[in-house]
Amino acid sequence: MIIGIDLGTTNSAAGVWRDGKVELIPNSLGAVLTPSAVGLDDDGALLVGLAARERRSTHPQLTATTFKRYMGTTRATQLGRQSYQPEELSALVLARLKADAEAYLGEPVTEAVITVPAYFNDKQRKATRRAGELAGLKVERLLNEPTAAALAYGIHELADETRFLVFDLGGGTFDVSVLEIFEGVIEVRASTGDNRLGGEDFNRLLVDRLRAAHREALGADAMNEALTTRLEAAAEKARRALTQAERAEMAVTWKDRTHTIEITTEDFEAAAAPLLAKLKEPVSRALRDGGLGPNDLKEIILVGGATRMPLVRRTVTRMFGRFPSTAVHPDEAVVAGAAIQAGLKSRDAALKDVVMTDVCPYSLGVDVAEPGPMGSMRTGIFSPVIERNTVVPASRAKIFGTLQNNQRKVIFGIYQGEARMVADNVRLGEVEIPVPPGKAGEVAVECRFSYDVNGLIEIDVLVPQTNERRQLVIVDEDDQRSSDLEQRRAALAALKVHPRDTDANRAAIARAQRCYELFLGETREHVGALLSQFEGVLEGQDPRQIEIARQQLLTALDALEGESFL
The missing domain is CATH 1.20.5 (Single alpha-helices involved in coiled-coils or other helix-helix interfaces)
Incomplete structure (x- = not known):
């Protein structure tokens, strides 16, 4: 059985395509959404979901949330005596979703389509795939969240040629994708975003506001971790209240004193102005990369829980000069799209064939040197081989020349990003190849990059003069240690988990x-x-x-x- 999973920063969910429609899978509490929270109970047993999230304000040292933001990094989270990597915490959430799906469906679940932010880089995607494997799932495909939302909106069923922009603001990430449909093909024209912008950042504004209002009363405790978690919970509640009211009270109790502030929608929007401004650049970039203007779009589709905020909807309306569509459920659109993709993978007869293309979210290239002033050489310059938003699968090549007379080898550093200097991009690996001696610039080296729909990157370097060739498939270090992966999976499976x-x-x-x-x-x-x-x-x-x-x-x-x- 294959299911679709939305692995979110704040909440996660699972769905299945069955009997010609999407079914969202309830968890043990009967809810569709499972908080992306992991914690330990007082007896050291594992808690995943709502129970873990509820203990966050009372037991911050035993609870982890928002770890999706750190996928692809080495940041560790200490829970009790045990340290966990971000993908291990994500694996525990995925394992709970898998168990809930098996209980609901009455059969084993072995495969999954898992969604990722469109702007996740190579390391973040590989960490997500590894999390699925640690949870005992074969990850059939990593599907970009805006693409999943477009499937949920139903553009795979439209016949006319149309263009959409999906505006996806979740708890911790922001994605923008421009999609086009024609003759049964869904093509992503451009994707961009910000992996560090979401509802949590708007909550932080309210946290800072209460801290500032009660700085003297809180004193040295103002930055206390336990207090911070209580403030964040209060901020989330106040922010949600402001979606339906003109004012809300934010309150937190600390050391037998209750500290309150009143927040109006005007105050909140003024404080959020810098964050709202950050929403505009990815939209402009996506339209620019897609070669489109606002009037070329049939619809702007809002996805993600944070788009419920009236100030976000007003901002989007001002950007495009018209109201966005709210036809899809902001919290359930992505998982519904993942379930549809799972149905397409299983070739369900109720789904008509649809061809989906995606894009490479970041530019891929190598480090080069170029002549500087007074005969010097400037090194560490990024030279893209596959530009961002190239439709994948894609294969592109560039020819480079040697730098020095009688040079014996060429070393290409492989990078992902958009910055001019490679030091500001993500390093993925390195390829070294011998070259015949000759004058500087006379020995040519061809460097070819290939990128597939699952984000697999292959580099092929060729010296035509000698027919010498080197190849590199970008594989994460953890992927190479299969025995270590099995040990980690066994360690996670051995954790004491409540029924x-x-x-x-x-x-x-x-x-x-x-x-x-x-x-x-x-x-x-x-x-x-x-x-x-x-x-x-x-x-x-x-x-x-x-x-x-x-x-x-x-x-x-x-x-x-x-x-x-x-």
Whole structure:
């Protein structure tokens, strides 16, 4: 069985193409969205999803979130005594989605289409693929998130030639893609974005605002990690409230004192002006790279939870001089598109054949030298071989010459990026090849880059004069250590994980504990009594009584702080 997965910064989800339609797969709590959060319980057992996220403000040292932002890096997160790489944390989320899918579908799930931000570079894509493998999945394809959203919108079913722009602002990443459909072909004309821009950055504005308002009262604790996690949770709640109201209160309790500020939509938009300005450049670049103007687009499609913010929708409306489309569910469009792609992979008869092309999101090239002033040589210059937004699969070649008389070898550093200097781009590898002696510039070396739909990069270097050839396939170091991959997979599988049927109870307890710390006085005592009562029912081990008590607890908490959100 093959499923589609949206591995998100804030939330993740899984879906399947079955009986001629997309089915979104519920988790053990009955929700479609699973928070991308991993944590440890008090007994050291693993928590994934809502229960982990609810403990983030009360147990920050035992909880990890937003780790998608660090995919492809060596940044480690310490949870208790164990250290985890970003792809290992992502693998734990993927493993939970896999288990939920198997429980829902009643059969093993072995393959997946996993979505990635269109602007993910080679290292980030390989880390995502590795996360899938660590979770026990064969990753059939990495699908760009805006392309998945376009499939969910239904442009694969349109017959007329049309062009769309997908504006995808999620919790931690921002993508823009321009797509064109003609004669059953969906072609991505251009993709760009910002991997460090999303709803979390708008939350941070509110966090900074409350800190500034209560700097004296908070004193040295203003940057305390535990306080920061509480501030971030309060900011998320306030930001969501501002999508439906003109003003919202943001409150946080710290050391038995409650600190509050009131935020209006005008205040929020003024504070967010620099972030809103950052949304414009990727849009302009995507249109410029695609050779299109705003009037050439039939529709602007909004995707991603952060596009619910009225200030973002107003910004998009001003950019294009018209209202964007909100026809697709902002949180579910990407996973729905991944499920459709999974259906296409399995060649489901209910899906008509569609050809999808994508683009290389970054330029690929080598480091070269060029003459400088007074006979000097400037080194470390980036020379693109495949330009960004080239339709893939693609193969391009460039001819280079030797730098010095009687040079014996040429070394090409392989880079990915857009900067003029290779030091500011991502280094992917190196190719060395011997050359025959000769005058500088007279010995030619052909360097060919090939790039496929899954982001596999192959470099072929040829010296025509001697027919000497060197080839390099860009493979991540971790991919080469298959035994290490198996060991890591076994280590993750050996972690103590709570049974799925206890998830709801653990999430309820985690939420009640968070509320206990959030409130003061009689309200705190009331929450403590509710929690003790529920824990007493749990000890009785009567499933029916536990179900009733849990619903009573959640209803009481909803009355105190509003409904829980995903």
